[in-house]
Amino acid sequence: MDIKILFPDSKEISFPSGTTAAEAVKAWSGDTLPHWVAVKINKQPVDLSYPIQGDARVEGIDIASTEGLSILRHSISHVMAQAVQDVFPGAKVSIGPSIEDGFYYDFEYKEPFTVDDFDKIEKRMKEIVAADNPFIREELPRASAVKLFEERSENYKVELINDLPEDIKVVSIYKQGGYIDLCRGPHIPSTGIIKAFKLLSVAGAYWRGNEKNQMLQRIYGTGFANENELQDYLTLLEEAKKRDHRRLGRELDLFQVNEEAGAGLIIFHPKGMMLRYLIEDWEKKEHLKRGYDMVMGPQILKADLWKKSGHFDHYRDNMYFTEVDEQDYGIKPMNCLSHMLIYKSKIRSYRDLPLRYFELGTVHRHEKTGVLHGLLRVRQFTQDDAHILCTPEQLNSEIIAIADFVKYAMKIFGFEYEVELSTRPENSIGSDADWELATSALENALKDNNISYEVNEGDGAFYGPKIDFKLKDVLKRKWQCATIQCDFTLPERFDLHYIGADGEKHRPVMLHRVILGSIERFIGVLIEHYAGAFPVWLSPTQCILLTVTDKHIPYAQTVHDRLIEAGIRSERYFDNEKLGYKIRQAQMQKIPYMLVIGDKEVEAGTVAPRSRDGKNMGSIAVDEFINMIKDQCEKKQ
RNA sequence: GCCGAUGUAGCUCAGCCGGUAGAGCAACUGAUUCGUAAUCAGUAGGUCACCAGUUCGAUUCUGGUCAUCGGCUCCA
Numbered sequence: 222m223d224i225k226i227l228f229p230d231s232k233e234i235s236f237p238s239g240t241t242a243a244e245a246v247k248a249w250s251g252d253t254l255p256h257w258v259a260v261k262i263n264k265q266p267v268d269l270s271y272p273i274q275g276d277a278r279v280e281g282i283d284i285a286s287t288e289g290l291s292i293l294r295h296s297i298s299h300v301m302a303q304a305v306q307d308v309f310p311g312a313k314v315s316i317g318p319s320i321e322d323g324f325y326y327d328f329e330y331k332e333p334f335t336v337d338d339f340d341k342i343e344k345r346m347k348e349i350v351a352a353d354n355p356f357i358r359e360e361l362p363r364a365s366a367v368k369l370f371e372e373r374s375e376n377y378k379v380e381l382i383n384d385l386p387e388d389i390k391v392v393s394i395y396k397q398g399g400y401i402d403l404c405r406g407p408h409i410p411s412t413g414i415i416k417a418f419k420l421l422s423v424a425g426a427y428w429r430g431n432e433k434n435q436m437l438q439r440i441y442g443t444g445f446a447n448e449n450e451l452q453d454y455l456t457l458l459e460e461a462k463k464r465d466h467r468r469l470g471r472e473l474d475l476f477q478v479n480e481e482a483g484a485g486l487i488i489f490h491p492k493g494m495m496l497r498y499l500i501e502d503w504e505k506k507e508h509l510k511r512g513y514d515m516v517m518g519p520q521i522l523k524a525d526l527w528k529k530s531g532h533f534d535h536y537r538d539n540m541y542f543t544e545v546d547e548q549d550y551g552i553k554p555m556n557c558l559s560h561m562l563i564y565k566s567k568i569r570s571y572r573d574l575p576l577r578y579f580e581l582g583t584v585h586r587h588e589k590t591g592v593l594h595g596l597l598r599v600r601q602f603t604q605d606d607a608h609i610l611c612t613p614e615q616l617n618s619e620i621i622a623i624a625d626f627v628k629y630a631m632k633i634f635g636f637e638y639e640v641e642l643s644t645r646p647e648n649s650i651g652s653d654a655d656w657e658l659a660t661s662a663l664e665n666a667l668k669d670n671n672i673s674y675e676v677n678e679g680d681g682a683f684y685g686p687k688i689d690f691k692l693k694d695v696l697k698r699k700w701q702c703a704t705i706q707c708d709f710t711l712p713e714r715f716d717l718h719y720i721g722a723d724g725e726k727h728r729p730v731m732l733h734r735v736i737l738g739s740i741e742r743f744i745g746v747l748i749e750h751y752a753g754a755f756p757v758w759l760s761p762t763q764c765i766l767l768t769v770t771d772k773h774i775p776y777a778q779t780v781h782d783r784l785i786e787a788g789i790r791s792e793r794y795f796d797n798e799k800l801g802y803k804i805r806q807a808q809m810q811k812i813p814y815m816l817v818i819g820d821k822e823v824e825a826g827t828v829a830p831r832s833r834d835g836k837n838m839g840s841i842a843v844d845e846f847i848n849m850i851k852d853q854c855e856k857k858q
Numbered sequence: 859g860c861c862g863a864u865g866u867a868g869c870u871c872a873g874c875c876g877g878u879a880g881a882g883c884a885a886c887u888g889a890u891u892c893g894u895a896a897u898c899a900g901u902a903g904g905u906c907a908c909c910a911g912u913u914c915g916a917u918u919c920u921g922g923u924c925a926u927c928g929g930c931u932c933c934a
Binding site for chain 1: 859860861862863868869890891892893894895896897907924925926927928929930931932933934
């Protein structure tokens with residue numbers, strides 16, 4: 222019986238049923254296979270060796286496409302698993318998927334792998350690639366598959382099969398050379414297709430991502446269609462390292478983390494603090510424009526209050542406690558409690574709502590040692606925090622206003638971001654009805670605003686669901702900055718109310734929200750985002766005066782005085798060095814403008830600005846320069 | 859917290875099989891007074907993360923602690 226196959230160019234060809242995808246594609250393309258690593262049969266990705274049984278539409282998966290690369294990398298992970306088992310007999314395999322930019326495979330082995338083992342593993346992988354072994358797919362009944370992997374002592378694979386839903390009766394395995402893996406596929410036709418790969422790092426990873434389980438050893442690697450692309454990627458990684466905020470923080474003298482002071486505690490140097498001041502100053506003004514009131518609570522509050530709020534029961538492990546006059550106090554990990562007390566300080570009318578309390582609140586959280594990371598994950602940080610107390614009717618418009626605020630702020634700094642909706646976690650307080658109400662309030666606001674988002678099941682705060690806005694760091698790790706959390710529970714626990722138009726008491730709803738999130742984290746991401754070359758309005762130093770020789774110092778000093786007087790962040794560099802050297806130093810400090818002062822400038826009473834992108838602006842009047850800087854600050858450039 | 863790696867001058871790194879340490883850059887001093895990404899010379903700088911142990915002797919070997927890095931779990 223013949224089947225009809227429709228190809229991408231709309232050509233339709235008949236083949237005998239059971240013709241493989243590869244044969245069909247060859248017949249269509251004229252004996253040579255295009256750069257396809259697999260195909261889609263009726264939208265379903267399958268191997269090139271797949272026998273086509275009925276009428277079908279065939280599309281190619283090019284090795285250069287996202288999907289193709291992902292298949293290639295997944296196949297490389299199998300080759301790596303084979304190599305690891307060849308080099309380290311007894312190593313057990315578990316899972317090995319492709320991921321963004323590469324792949325990994327998790328193993329159990331009696332000895333730890335180190336990067337020094339990579340040479341041996343890569344060498345063996347190259348042999349496997351050279352052998353050009355085909356990837357052979359086989360399907361077998363569950364029971365046989367279990368038996369197969371039991372015989373091979375692959376207990377992780379057995380566990381995976383046993384945990385499959387009951388209606389799955391047949392599983393697929395892939396063989397290449399002597400290696401067998403449980404796998405859905407598809408794979409590249411044979412190992413010889415692999416042209417460029419590299420093992421990158423080794424790390425521990427819990428089996429199935431659960432910290433109660435056995436820790437396995439994960440080897441990360443990457444692969445590309447050709448050597449050039451691999452080299453480009455490795456170069457990119459090197460470049461990314463140069464943007465790392467921890468490195469730039471030191472080079473630009475912004476901050477330090479000091480072992481003597483303690484882990485996860487940031488010490489801001491003058492330039493880092495200036496950057497922080499500029500951000501905070503901008504933010505305060507933006508909040509006042511949007512109807513927020515600035516407030517401030519204490520750093521420690523009695524433990525009983527934390528018990529009342531539920532933090533003691535649900536957040537204690539992350540809190541620090543202290544004792545004052547034989548009374549227990551909790552150091553605040555969040556700013557909400559004081560804000561609740563401010564609300565409660567008098568009777569509120571529905572006419573007062575919404576109330577928006579804003580605080581640059583410094584909080585302490587006990588983070589596990591292994592998670593600390595530069596400015597991005599610390600133990601003390603300051604949130605641009607606000608709590609909005611409003612009527613249920615006001616909820617939607619308040620959420621939308623916050624989402625707009627976030628959008629505006631991100632645009633000022635030029636950030637792209639992803640949005641996630643996080644729902645009720647296991648360890649939480651409040652009624653099902655309230656959670657449902659809160660979650661749908663957030664979800665509706667997103668939908669009303671046409672904001673695309675992903676749902677993050679069970680990732681909400683213990684008191685309410687949240688909308689998270691995530692920024693990416695230079696190594697593509699995502700960090701939550703802005704968040705909006707909807708809370709029906711704390712107003713309940715603190716018995717907040719307002720008098721409605723009907724003269725009755727009603728319960729307000731509370732929104733917790735941050736725009737930049739943690740100022741520390743935001744600065745960390747910001748440093749990487751700008752690669753340390755901050756726009757003029759944020760640069761701790763906006764310009765630096767470079768004298769050509771010592772005799773230009775007196776005039777340069779008068780220029781400096783004028784700039785400082787005008788509110789420009791100017792620095793002097795009057796050292797006895799050649800101009801070229803000073804320019805190089807200023808360039809490495811990424812200062813937006815270097816002002817060269819030589820004979821010409823002294824004579825004409827001007828400055829000669831050179832921007833950090835190398836443009837020479839010639840001699841201009843000092844006032845002209847001042848106005849230019851002010852204009853750029855105004856425009857947030 | 860877990861797995862692995864690492865910790866030597868301000869920074870980047872050398873330092874073999876145990877005999878108390880070096881380079882480049884930065885810093886400081888002097889000379890030079892110079893026009894758009896590195897002038898020359900000299901000087902100084904280290905409880906080799908910390909604490910034990912083995913040893914005649916430990917930066918080196920062993921154990922512990924602390925910190926950092928890459929992940930995992932967790933999270934702003």
